Amino acid sequence: MNTRIAFWNILRKDMKTYYLKPPNISWGLVFPFAWMLMFYLRSQTALDIRELLPRAVSMSILFGTTSMLAVTITFERRSRSFERLLLAPIDLSLLMLAKTGGAVLFGVLNAIVPLLVAAFVVDLSEVGWTTVIGSILLIAATSIL
Amino acid sequence: MGVVPDESNLYDELDGFENLTFCAALYGTDRRRREQRAKELLEQFSLAQAGKRLFKAYSKGMKRKLTIAAGIIHEPKILFLDEPTTGIDVMSARQIRALIGELNRLGTTIFLTTHYIEEAERLCHRIAFIVNGKIIRIGSLEELMREHQRETVLQLAVEAAEAELLHAVQQRFPNYSIQTLDEHGIRLISVEPIELLPLLGFLSQKGAIVTEAKLIRPTLEEVFVRVTGIESERMSQEREGKKK
Numbered sequence: 001m002n003t004r005i006a007f008w009n010i011l012r013k014d015m016k017t018y019y020l021k022p023p024n025i026s027w028g029l030v031f032p033f034a035w036m037l038m039f040y041l042r043s044q045t046a047l048d049i050r051e052l053l054p055r056a057v058s059m060s061i062l063f064g065t066t067s068m069l070a071v072t073i074t075f076e077r078r079s080r081s082f083e084r085l086l087l088a089p090i091d092l093s094l095l096m097l098a099k100t101g102g103a104v105l106f107g108v109l110n111a112i113v114p115l116l117v118a119a120f121v122v123d124l125s126e127v128g129w130t131t132v133i134g135s136i137l138l139i140a141a142t143s144i145l
Numbered sequence: 146m147g148v149v150p151d152e153s154n155l156y157d158e159l160d161g162f163e164n165l166t167f168c169a170a171l172y173g174t175d176r177r178r179r180e181q182r183a184k185e186l187l188e189q190f191s192l193a194q195a196g197k198r199l200f201k202a203y204s205k206g207m208k209r210k211l212t213i214a215a216g217i218i219h220e221p222k223i224l225f226l227d228e229p230t231t232g233i234d235v236m237s238a239r240q241i242r243a244l245i246g247e248l249n250r251l252g253t254t255i256f257l258t259t260h261y262i263e264e265a266e267r268l269c270h271r272i273a274f275i276v277n278g279k280i281i282r283i284g285s286l287e288e289l290m291r292e293h294q295r296e297t298v299l300q301l302a303v304e305a306a307e308a309e310l311l312h313a314v315q316q317r318f319p320n321y322s323i324q325t326l327d328e329h330g331i332r333l334i335s336v337e338p339i340e341l342l343p344l345l346g347f348l349s350q351k352g353a354i355v356t357e358a359k360l361i362r363p364t365l366e367e368v369f370v371r372v373t374g375i376e377s378e379r380m381s382q383e384r385e386g387k388k389k
Contacts, residue, residue: 002173009170017158080154084215087148088171 006090007098014102018068018075027067028106032060032114049122056114058139064110065143069103100144107140147221151228153208157201161192161211164200165218172219179218186214190244206237213241217248224248226257230264242268266365274372282372286365293368299333299341300326302357303348310353317347332361 018024036056043052076082085095115132118124155164162183169179187193190210195203203211209229216224229245230238245268249255258275259265265272266286273283282289303310311331315323321339324332333339341358348355363371 002175005173005175006171009167013156013159013167017156079157080150080152081156083148083150084154084168085171087146089173090171 003090003094006088007094007101010085010095010098011101011105014072014099015105018072019102019106024068024106028060028064028110029113031063032056032110032117035059036114036117049118050124053114053118054135057111057136060110060114061107061136061139062143065103065107065140068106069100069144072099072102103144104137104140107143108136111136111140147216147219147224149213149216149224149226149229151231153205153212155200155208155212155215157199160197160199161187161203162196164211165215168215169218174219182218182220186218190214191240206233209233209241210237210244213244217253221253223254223256226255228259229257230259230261262364262366262369272365274369276373289365289368289372290362293371294363295336297335297337297339298361299335299339299344300357300359300361301331301333301348301355302329303331304329304354304356310348310351313351314344314347318344329356 036052039052039055073082076085086092088095115124156167159167165183165186166176166179169182174182184193184196187196190213192207192210192214195207200208200211213226213229216226226245229241233241242264245255245257249268257265257269269286271283271285272289273280275281284292311323311325314333315321318333320335320337322334324334326332333344345355345358
């Protein structure tokens with residue numbers, strides 16, 4: 001059996017039914033702004049946006065990944081649709097990977113928001129994007145643990 | 146293997162077509178095949194018009210039908226169906242029963258669990274009585290009936306079933322016990338099988354006109370009550386409660 005098909009479809013379904021919902025999207029947009037504003041207001045000295053950016057990105061990823069992950073399985077267990085997933089001939093670890101994959105992906109999408117905002121305010125041409133992208137993926141993957 | 150639980154457990158946020166293709170994808174079916182199967186099943190279950198409607202907007206009968214369709218989209222050889230017609234309208238229930246019969250004819254082995262004994266009587270080739278999670282009796286409908294049919298009961302509709310005629314019948318067939326039901330109806334009860342031809346021949350000789358002859362068999366519910374000792378009244382109450 002082609003388990004990749006099952007994996008991608010569980011991930012896609014989770015993105016559509018849980019993550020890419022208007023409240024979640026607005027949450028993902030509002031939070032990075034709120035975090036940046038809080039860092040800015042609480043700082044005693046004038047803060048450089050480039051110094052503030054990694055913190056805001058990290059917080060956005062953290063809140064993006066954890067916002068729905070905990071409830072997706074609870075929702076599905078309550079509506080008994082999780083039984084359908086458990087009955088499918090796919091490995092349990094692959095099923096959990098697909099469920100957490102949605103959270104990681106949503107966390108990564110959340111990380112883009114503060115980066116985009118910052119790009120309008122400061123010059124990001126000197127940023128090492130390979131390191132940034134690697135860090136984003138690493139933070140997103142580890143924040144669900 | 147396919148499983149259809151007693152409650153519809155598809156995704157409210159997806160439409161009918163998406164729910165079906167998602168369920169097929171769980172079994173590794175490629176995109177073209179799963180879309181083709183979804184269309185076929187929506188047609189077969191008379192849901193083609195509602196294919197693009199969100200699952201949460203479906204009626205209870207439609208939800209049951211789509212849940213059954215989702216259970217068979219990957220063409221399982223064995224299907225577990227739990228209470229497929231509970232709480233849905235008569236038309237949808239009839240349609241679901243017809244679909245179950247058709248699936249079975251096409252080669253799917255179906256395990257059907259139901260509280261509606263008439264449904265089991267109508268649809269199942271082999272029936273198991275389960276009490277407190279244990280199978281207490283299993284067999285075909287005929288086997289279960291035969292085991293508990295202690296006597297043969299034949300009901301006749303005879304024009305002018307007069308006392309004189311009944312007396313003559315009793316004398317000719319002394320092993321039969323005769324009951325008068327009404328002006329036309331009589332019932333013959335025997336521990337042995339009743340042979341129809343000699344009986345009808347005798348009645349004809351006596352000038353009686355027989356308009357109907359019917360073998361009275363116990364219902365499966367009666368057999369169930371005898372086997373399990375569960376009172377019929379309690380069963381009916383349970384069923385009523387479930388309907389509500």
